[in-house]
Amino acid sequence: MFDLDPAASELARLLAGVPDDRLDAPTPCIEWSLGDLLLHIDGFTATFTANARKEPTPPWPVALSDGWRESMPRRLAELAAAWREETAWHGRVSAGGIEMSADDNALVALEELVVHGWDLARATGRPLRVDDASLSGVERFQEVFGELIASGRGPYGPAVPVAHGASRLDRLVGRAGREPAWVAISR
Numbered sequence: 001m002f003d004l005d006p007a008a009s010e011l012a013r014l015l016a017g018v019p020d021d022r023l024d025a026p027t028p029c030i031e032w033s034l035g036d037l038l039l040h041i042d043g044f045t046a047t048f049t050a051n052a053r054k055e056p057t058p059p060w061p062v063a064l065s066d067g068w069r070e071s072m073p074r075r076l077a078e079l080a081a082a083w084r085e086e087t088a089w090h091g092r093v094s095a096g097g098i099e100m101s102a103d104d105n106a107l108v109a110l111e112e113l114v115v116h117g118w119d120l121a122r123a124t125g126r127p128l129r130v131d132d133a134s135l136s137g138v139e140r141f142q143e144v145f146g147e148l149i150a151s152g153r154g155p156y157g158p159a160v161p162v163a164h165g166a167s168r169l170d171r172l173v174g175r176a177g178r179e180p181a182w183v184a185i186s187r
Contacts, residue, residue, distance in 0.1 A: 002137055007113035007117060007131075009080070010113075014121055015073055016069070018120070022124070025123060027120075028119045034123050034124070038072070040116065041072065042072055044112045045072065048079055048109035051102070052085065052109075053088070057094070079109070088102060095108050096108075107140055108141065110134060110137040111137070113134075114137075117130070118130075118178065119178070122182055122183065124184070139172065161174065
């Protein structure tokens, strides 16, 4: 078991700084605007909370709700709280159409929080703070799902080479197909 709260809280902090007039801005996820990224965060938050509680997966959202600034941070806190329950870590669940152990599902949830937290931080020009335990969890995710990722069927694009001596976070996002030096272009 590990704590998803540091990564979830950091993502909630970053949500508070999203400018209303920038939802169409680019993100490191080339095919997604900032609004698309927020919609994805909203969807995975609901899915991983339901998985922790062993509830049916709710429908994926098709649009940001009017109250997303209040509801998304609250749901991120609920996600972290749901994974503090011992029962969350038992059994089998599904994420992205792949059945897996609850332990592995928690790794996927942590990876989504950290990598998409990085995406959001970069898209809004703000720093991301990631604790060592969360970085270790994403490294573990990349080990557990390495074969799937390498096959091209996983959640990542091709790995991006990173500079020698790059930070742990830069190495992780490079393996996730992100360019660590990506910066938002101001309009």
